[in-house]
Amino acid sequence: MINRIDHIAIAVQDLDVALGTFLNVLGCDPASVVIEEVPAEKVRVAFITIGESHIELLEPIGQEGPVSKFIAKNGEGMHHIALATDNIGKETERVTALGINPLGEPSTGAGGKQIVFLHPRQTNRVLLELVEPKDHHH
Numbered sequence: 788m789i790n791r792i793d794h795i796a797i798a799v800q801d802l803d804v805a806l807g808t809f810l811n812v813l814g815c816d817p818a819s820v821v822i823e824e825v826p827a828e829k830v831r832v833a834f835i836t837i838g839e840s841h842i843e844l845l846e847p848i849g850q851e852g853p854v855s856k857f858i859a860k861n862g863e864g865m866h867h868i869a870l871a872t873d874n875i876g877k878e879t880e881r882v883t884a885l886g887i888n889p890l891g892e893p894s895t896g897a898g899g900k901q902i903v904f905l906h907p908r909q910t911n912r913v914l915l916e917l918v919e920p921k922d923h924h925h
């Protein structure tokens with residue numbers, strides 16, 4: 788089951804500058820921010836917590852990763868919407884049966900969560916991500 792929006796991700800050129808802007812706009816406590824590098828995705832990530840959801844800021848590392856290519860093509864801006872699920876394997880199978888192509892197998896992303904991206908072609912050019920929080924076990 789998909790049960791809520793986990794985060795909305797924004798591609799940015801400069802994480803520190805963008806983080807300052809978003810913390811100001813949201814009026815959030817800087818202590819609520821988690822910053823980490825995800826070498827597999829070639830990004831530096833900041834998670835800002837807002838209630839049960841997050842805003843994820845994505846800064847590319849180098850020129851080769853998907854976020855770097857996204858910014859080169861589209862400029863900064865909304866990158867994806869992440870949907871929380873209690874069973875990523877089952878939901879990936881379910882949407883695959885609807886004709887949506889997962890971009891690879893579920894794998895470990897930021898925060899040690901299981902994630903998979905879904906090709907945006909079938910979803911009005913919106914890149915979706917399924918996320919399974921790591922406190923779920925099957």
Ligand code: ZN
Nearest residue numbers: 796843869916
């Ligand atoms: Zn994400």
